[in-house]
Amino acid sequence: MANPRSLIVLSLAFVFMINSALATAVTYNVASLGAKANGKTDSTKAFLSAWAKACASVKPVVIYVPAGRFLLRNVVFSGPCKNNAITFRIAGTLVAPSNYRVIGNADNWIFFQHVNGVTISGGILDGQGTALWACKASGKSCPSGATTLGFSNSNNIKVSGLISLNSQMFHIVVNGCHNVKMDGVRVSASGNSPNTDGIHVQMSSGVTILNSKIATGDDCVSIGPGTSNLWIENVACGPGHGISIGSLGKDQQEAGVQNVTVKTVTFTGTQNGLRIKSWGRPSTGFARNILFQHAVMINVQNPIVIDQNYCPGKKGCPGQVSGVRISDVTYQDIHGSSATEVAVKFDCSSKYPCSKIRLENVKLTYKNQVAVATCSHAGGTAAGMVQPTSCL
């Protein structure tokens, strides 16, 4: 047994270590910089002044947002910074202006660009998008709407325990980033809200999305061109349009998608489950080395779908063939119920048929009976129990 004296020395050393770790982080409370927690006073300036101090510091900085509602206009937190350890610790709620026109023509409401080492911990982002959705539904001319939280050309980003509500457009967008971890994110918007994708990733590598719950009107997660080494695990989706790779192949010259893992996901009442879609037109794009593993489908309209004939509004593509090459896509341990008879649909490009599609232990039913699988220009193998019977 250690003698009492060495125990005391040890615990003193421990206390000292904790204190010095905290002491090295400087904290700026936005309320001390003029932000008002009343939900009505524009607090943008206070946040920008906290950011300016944090960005100029060489020490780790915590920007603290206390409880309460803080009204923010569209705001850009720009780097490069001297600092590579800035944490937003948010106890309260950031609220977008209730008049959607104030931020509706900005691409993003809260935007980070050219930053390295930014963490957002906790907090609620309330995009107040419902009036803009209603405007869009009425057919009037409306602004397209802002993404709630955007990261562009940034590295080493962490987002944890964040709640995003009622975004005008996409909730979270990661574009041109490397090493991004999202954990315990919750997205909530109504099932018929337009283009309110939960998390959109493109032109980025090393993005991880864990332990999250996404309910929205469009894709829960959408994976755009130029995404590689993406890991999605333990995500619940619904309502929404599922987890989608695509749309790919909109542009003639386009970066591909590779090495994507989607595991332990649940889809409840969604339009799609695991989807890959590409425009039906020429492109250099591709999707390869994709693993879909351990998925539960509860009353999903298209549980497993590859659609290479996407042509919204039948404009700019009818009659053309997708140039996007899809290969090495594995579906492993996928089970549950389809809301339509066709539970598995591989509708691939006639010029570049899907190849090395693998189905392993897939069981999908329709009204408690056998469902149907349809294939067009799709090649691959089936292993283990596969229901509906594979058409590969």
Ligand SMILES: *[C@@H]1O[C@H](CO)[C@@H](O)[C@H](O)[C@H]1NC(C)=O
């Ligand atoms: C695929 O991506 C994962 C992260 O999602 C990474 O750990 C792994 O090394 C990547 N594999 C290859 C071959 O790049």
